[in-house]
Amino acid sequence: MQRTEDLTREELTAALEWYAKMVLSRRFEDAAERAFRHGKIGGYLHVYSGQEAVAAGLLSAIRKDDIFFTAYRDHAHALYSGSPPGAVMAELYGKATGLAKGKGGSMHLFDASRGFYGGYGIVGGHIPLATGAAYTLRYLDTDRLCLCFLGDGAMNSGSFHEPANMAGLWGRDGLCPIVYIVENNQYAMGTSVSRSSAVANLASRFLAYEIENERADGMDYFTVRRVASRVINQVRETGRPYAVEMLTYRFAGHGAADLFQPYRNRGEVTDARTRDPITLLEDRLRAAELLTDADVERIRREAEHAVEQAVKFADESPEPAADELFKDVYGS
Amino acid sequence: MPELTYREALRSTLVEEMDRDRAVVLIGEDIGVYQGTFRVTADLLERFGPKRVIDTPISELGFVGAAIGMAMLGLHPVVEVMTWNFALLAFDQIVNNAAKIRYFSGGQVNVPIVIRGPNGAGVQLSAQHSQSLEATFAHFPGLFVVTPATPAEAKGLLRTAIRGNDPVIFLENAALYGMKGEVPDGNFALPFGRADVARVGKDVTVVAYGRMLHLALAVATQLLEEGIDAEVINLRTLRPLDTETVVSSVSKTHRAVVVQEQWKPFGAAGEIAATIYEHAFDELDAPVERVTGADVPMPYARSLELLAVPHEGDVIKAIKRTLYKDGIKG
Known part of the structure; x- marks a missing residue:
C-alpha cells in the first residue's frame, strides 16, 4: 500500500473526486443487480464491485484525448470516463437513450467521444484491437496513448499472446504506446489463477515479449x-508497451447468474471485503482530514440520488424504434 | 486502355491509393521484405517504408485484430492473408469484431478494413490449402464479400473496397494472378452489388463469380455451335448480391445454372437458387441447376483434384438439363 505520509496534498485532494466516483459506481452496480433480478436487464450482467480502485486509478491518470478498451465488466470504466449514468443504465435496460442506442447492452458499453472504444464480450478478443489502436496513435504522430484492460483469464488465450508479441516488436520502434492492465481478480469465471495459469506471477508472463511489467x-x-502516473508518463515518452498486473478481487459472482460460487468459500470473500477499495480510500482521506462524516454522508446520498435518477431515466426511456433494427450495420 | 495482369491491377491500385491517402497501410505476413507470397505487394516496402508496409509474425488473429483497431481509429488498413485458409485463425476477429463493432456501438465507429488474398483450389495444395470460403463469410451481416474475376475488376473493386467505410472480404484467386486484361486508367472504380452481364444470350442464364466466370464463358462459346445461346452473369460481389440483374436475366431466359467452386451444401449457389425461386418462380421453365465442387476435403492427387472441381462438361450437362436436352428428361 502507498504510504499516506508520502502522498502530496495535491494527490490527496484530487482523490476526493475519484472517491465519489467509486462510491457512485458501487451504488450503480447494486442498482443494476436489483434491476437484473427484477427482469429489467436482460442477457448477462457482470458487476465491478471490489475492483473499483483499478479502473479509477488508471482512468484518473490519463489525458482526455487518450483512449481505452476493456472487456465485458465495463460499467465502472464508462462511468469513470464521464459517460452519463443515465445513458449507461439505459444501455443495460436496452433503451434508445443508451450509450449504444440499446444495441450493445452491458457487455458492449461504448463511448468513443470520451475515448472509450468499447467493452467486448469474447474473452481476450479486444486485446489485438487495442494494440492496433495504439500503433495508430503513433502512426498519426500524436503523443496519445491507449489503455487495454484485461482479465487474468484473458492471458491464457491466443488473442493475448499474438498481439503482446506484436506490441513487443512495435515497441522497439516506439510505435506501441499501450498499457496493458491485467485486472487479476483471481478467477476466470470459476477457475482460479492457480488452476489456469502455469505461472503464478501474471506480470512476469509479459517478459516473454520484452514488455516491461510490474x-x-x-x-x-x-x-x-502512483503506478499509473509513472507508467503512463513513461509509455507516452517512449512509445513502448508496459504491463501492470493489479491484484484485486471481485466481491460479486462472475455474472448475475453465478449465485452459488462453488469455486470459492464465503470466508475468502469476507476476508477480501476487509480491504474494500472504497473503505480503504475513505479511511485515508479521513486520516488526511479531507473527509468528514458529513462529507461521506453527502457523497453517499449524492451517489444514491444519481443512481436513482439513472434508473428512472432508463425506466422511462423509450424502447429503440423498430426501424433501428437495420440501422448501423454498414457505414457506406 | 493499358493491359495489366490481375496481380499488377491489384498492386497498382494499392500504390495509387497509398499515394492518395496516408491512412492506407498494408499489413500481413511476408508482404514487405519477402515482397508478398504472390508478389502483389512487390517493392511496396521500399516505396512506402516499414510504418506503412507492416510485416507481421505468423499471427493471423493478432494482425487482423490489430488492423481492425487501426480501422476504428481512422486508418484504412489492407490486410493480406497469405491464403484465405489462414484467415480461419482470425475468424473470431473478423466475425465478432470487424462485422459487428459498428452495430453494437450504435454506429459510433466505422471499421474500414480490407482483407485480401487468394481463395479457392486448383494447384495441388490439398485439403488445408484448397477451399472456397465465400459463403462462410457472406453469411455475416456487416461484411462485404467481393470476388473479382478479371484484372479490371481487381482494380475497380479494390478501389471501392479501400475507399469504403466497412470491412471487405476480398477474395482473389491464385490461378488468376497471371491473367491479362484491359484495365481502365485513372480513378476507375466498380460499385459493390452491381453484377455484370458478361455475355448476352437468350436460352439460359449461367450465374458465376470469380474464377468460375471463365469456365462459364468458355462453355457459352462452345454451346453456340450446338445452337444454345447462354447469358452469363458475373456477380462480382456476393454481399451485396445483385438480385435484380440475376432475376431480370432469368425472367428473359426462364432457365438458370449457378456455378461455384465450393462445396454444394449451404453454399452460394444454393442461396442464389433460392433467390431466383423467391423472385422469379413463375418465370422458370426448369429447376435451377447447381454446378459445384465435390463434397469432400480436397485430395492431393492431381487426378482426384481434377474430379473435385467443376469442369466444362459439368456446366454443359447442367445447361442441357435445364433445356431438357440431356437425353433423359423431356
Missing part, C-alpha cells in the same frame, strides 16, 4: 494511481 496492490487507489 504487479501492484489493486485494492489501494493511491498505489494504483
Whole structure:
C-alpha cells in the first residue's frame, strides 16, 4: 500500500473526486443487480464491485484525448470516463437513450467521444484491437496513448499472446504506446489463477515479449494511481508497451447468474471485503482530514440520488424504434 | 486502355491509393521484405517504408485484430492473408469484431478494413490449402464479400473496397494472378452489388463469380455451335448480391445454372437458387441447376483434384438439363 505520509496534498485532494466516483459506481452496480433480478436487464450482467480502485486509478491518470478498451465488466470504466449514468443504465435496460442506442447492452458499453472504444464480450478478443489502436496513435504522430484492460483469464488465450508479441516488436520502434492492465481478480469465471495459469506471477508472463511489467496492490487507489502516473508518463515518452498486473478481487459472482460460487468459500470473500477499495480510500482521506462524516454522508446520498435518477431515466426511456433494427450495420 | 495482369491491377491500385491517402497501410505476413507470397505487394516496402508496409509474425488473429483497431481509429488498413485458409485463425476477429463493432456501438465507429488474398483450389495444395470460403463469410451481416474475376475488376473493386467505410472480404484467386486484361486508367472504380452481364444470350442464364466466370464463358462459346445461346452473369460481389440483374436475366431466359467452386451444401449457389425461386418462380421453365465442387476435403492427387472441381462438361450437362436436352428428361 502507498504510504499516506508520502502522498502530496495535491494527490490527496484530487482523490476526493475519484472517491465519489467509486462510491457512485458501487451504488450503480447494486442498482443494476436489483434491476437484473427484477427482469429489467436482460442477457448477462457482470458487476465491478471490489475492483473499483483499478479502473479509477488508471482512468484518473490519463489525458482526455487518450483512449481505452476493456472487456465485458465495463460499467465502472464508462462511468469513470464521464459517460452519463443515465445513458449507461439505459444501455443495460436496452433503451434508445443508451450509450449504444440499446444495441450493445452491458457487455458492449461504448463511448468513443470520451475515448472509450468499447467493452467486448469474447474473452481476450479486444486485446489485438487495442494494440492496433495504439500503433495508430503513433502512426498519426500524436503523443496519445491507449489503455487495454484485461482479465487474468484473458492471458491464457491466443488473442493475448499474438498481439503482446506484436506490441513487443512495435515497441522497439516506439510505435506501441499501450498499457496493458491485467485486472487479476483471481478467477476466470470459476477457475482460479492457480488452476489456469502455469505461472503464478501474471506480470512476469509479459517478459516473454520484452514488455516491461510490474504487479501492484489493486485494492489501494493511491498505489494504483502512483503506478499509473509513472507508467503512463513513461509509455507516452517512449512509445513502448508496459504491463501492470493489479491484484484485486471481485466481491460479486462472475455474472448475475453465478449465485452459488462453488469455486470459492464465503470466508475468502469476507476476508477480501476487509480491504474494500472504497473503505480503504475513505479511511485515508479521513486520516488526511479531507473527509468528514458529513462529507461521506453527502457523497453517499449524492451517489444514491444519481443512481436513482439513472434508473428512472432508463425506466422511462423509450424502447429503440423498430426501424433501428437495420440501422448501423454498414457505414457506406 | 493499358493491359495489366490481375496481380499488377491489384498492386497498382494499392500504390495509387497509398499515394492518395496516408491512412492506407498494408499489413500481413511476408508482404514487405519477402515482397508478398504472390508478389502483389512487390517493392511496396521500399516505396512506402516499414510504418506503412507492416510485416507481421505468423499471427493471423493478432494482425487482423490489430488492423481492425487501426480501422476504428481512422486508418484504412489492407490486410493480406497469405491464403484465405489462414484467415480461419482470425475468424473470431473478423466475425465478432470487424462485422459487428459498428452495430453494437450504435454506429459510433466505422471499421474500414480490407482483407485480401487468394481463395479457392486448383494447384495441388490439398485439403488445408484448397477451399472456397465465400459463403462462410457472406453469411455475416456487416461484411462485404467481393470476388473479382478479371484484372479490371481487381482494380475497380479494390478501389471501392479501400475507399469504403466497412470491412471487405476480398477474395482473389491464385490461378488468376497471371491473367491479362484491359484495365481502365485513372480513378476507375466498380460499385459493390452491381453484377455484370458478361455475355448476352437468350436460352439460359449461367450465374458465376470469380474464377468460375471463365469456365462459364468458355462453355457459352462452345454451346453456340450446338445452337444454345447462354447469358452469363458475373456477380462480382456476393454481399451485396445483385438480385435484380440475376432475376431480370432469368425472367428473359426462364432457365438458370449457378456455378461455384465450393462445396454444394449451404453454399452460394444454393442461396442464389433460392433467390431466383423467391423472385422469379413463375418465370422458370426448369429447376435451377447447381454446378459445384465435390463434397469432400480436397485430395492431393492431381487426378482426384481434377474430379473435385467443376469442369466444362459439368456446366454443359447442367445447361442441357435445364433445356431438357440431356437425353433423359423431356
